[in-house]
Amino acid sequence: MQLKKNIAISDTGFLFDPSTGDSFTLNPMGIEILGMIKEGKSQAEITSHITSMYDVVESAFERYFYDFISMLKHHQIIEGNGEN
Amino acid sequence: MEKIKVTIAASGLNNIDSPGPGIPVIRGIRDSKDFDVRIVGLAYENLEPGAYMHELVDKTYKVPYPSEGSDALMERLKVINEQEHIDVLIPNFDSELYTFIKAENTLRDIGIQTFLPTMKQFEERHKSNLPEFGKKYQVKVPFSKPISSVSDIEKLKDDIEYPFVVKGKFYDAYIAQNKEQASMYFNRISAKWGLPIIIQEFIKGTEVNVVALGDGNGRTIGAVPMRKQYITDKGKAWGGITLDDSRMLDLTHHIISQTRWRGGMELELIRTDKNEFYLIEINPRLPAWVYLAVGAGQNLPEALVKLALGLPANPFTNYETGKLFIRYSYDMICNLDEFMKLSTKGEL
Structure with a gap:
């Protein structure tokens, strides 16, 4: 999965898609995960990082992660199948 | 460089909840570094706010509605021109364009330049002719x-x-x-x-718009895409944002080059979930949100004046993405004598 070209994310979590004019606000966890997606990290790498840094079990994280990815895909913020 | 003195007449001073483009067009022209402008407002109603916005409009004249016949309107314009020596006339209402396009030569004879679509361009983009327009110029239309x-x-x-x-x-x-x-x-x-x-x-999707200016020879002088972010109950944009979408620009360039569009225009498009663009309307003039284009780096009203005067107008190559406009309402306090002057003498 890849962040769509030209997507701008500020340090405060303001996300702007210049091709649609849509804007969103991310919470700190959203900023961290999108940052990793932007760096090209895989889902396994993101899961490993988050579960090692925070008090969350892998299965619970994955459930929220898929929800989050679905939302990003729905708003066409990321491209790709979201599972690699 | 010394500024060029020009007198510009503009209609569409109804800066209300469903605003005419007059005031935004005038603001753009007033921002010009090349022109020293005198603005002559043409008002159809006594309460058009632009008539009372003296920092933008130097003098306002009441004019008869085009529905009263083009002769009455042209006679009135001739009288106004004797006082004002208008260089360029910018009509900003769809409903008056037919009259002014038809009167282009008459206006030129009395020294008034316009930069309007040709009658053919004006007619073929009519909503009722949209299917033929789409077919002729290979544009998806509903x-x-x-x-x-x-x-x-x-x-x-x-x-x-x-x-x-x-x-x-x-x-x-x-x-x-x-x-x-x-x-x-x-x-x-x-x-x-x-x-x-x-x-x-009905095409399901997101409405997006482009404001553009064609030079009449197929060249796009400027184009800025926008998405309405806040829409009033009258369907008007109360807020909007400039977009970075090369496909919208390509479509605009295509339409302008194929039709050899002359003058300002607004394309109303629907972007479907499949990312296809349908053209739902072409407005043959600059829209009320044109000042967003000025704010984003393309002063299209100024460029239109240059084209009308036969001055060189270089195509814009860039604009700022993510620039917003937010419309607001504002209560002007006016004296009764001003209202009285416009009502009784037909000028202010």
């Missing part, structure tokens, strides 16, 4: 059909499904979910704007 009677709605049942859009020839559009609503909107719009009424296929 199915549309002009009708002149409520009973025609029933006859369209094999061509179009509900919901569809019921549109006036100049303004207004409503989405009809059933025959009863379609009849109601037909009557409502035709009472206000006359016939025909256009029945248009």
